[in-house]
Amino acid sequence: MPSCKALFLPEGISDHYPTKVVLNEEYKTKKGFQFCNVWTKHSKFLPIVQEGWKAHIEDGMMYQVVRKLKLLKKKLRVLHVEEFQNIVSEANANRGKLKHAQMQLQRYPYSIDCQQRDS
Template identity: 30%
Template sequence: MGEKLLELGQPINMPWIILGDFNCVKSPAEKQLGVPPTCDSNPVWCMLDRVLLNKEWLEVGLHCNAHFNPPGCLSDHSSGIVSILDLPAPMSKPFRFFNMWADHPDFIATVEHGWNLNVDGTPQFSLCKKLKALKGPLKAFNNLHFSHISVRAKEADLALHDAQLST
């Protein structure tokens, strides 16, 4: 079974998932008991229901969980429920514009450098690319000129206090 699925799935370069009753076990460990089912004996329980997916499913970040309900009476079939999870992406800090940047003498030059980027495409595409290109330089600009603002404010407050005491 496994070789045939690999053969079928190889040419497909996009995520796929298969679930259902495959009517075969992978190993003897997937069988329980050993008496064929009758009205007065225990049935043979086998794990036949599977959820299979390819590596592309995982590479694009699709996460899922498979839950199999207990098998029914005199049946080794379990209903399987696959939940596709919407896991939050690793949180990067959202971009924020600070009004104080506009008052800095180097702000216009930083923006012009990114804004003069030559981008081919529709006006909307060009706008998105230019804004994305500005994100990194503006974050660096913020780190260079405005990082640790609370420490700088405390230092300025102490300097003010010292200046007031010295006069």
């Protein structure tokens, strides 16, 4: 069992104390599947979904659904790598830039530099 510690945070508006558990060891886990809405606008998306959903799988209905979703996930990951490799990291970087620009505007609301900055 890895060593860990629990942090008890302020209760806020609730009568419960939120608890944050911090593990001191790093675990390598497989990154979870993350669906990107922009995929739906790509010309290959609908054919991939249709092909994946038409796959013939023998077994119970729930197993068929789970198996089809797993197959579909693999094909969507390939689409992501081919067409949208860095979209999530770029979006996160842009969110960070936006947050920084908003903080600068709050600090210096009359600064023309802050108001006209592109990046």
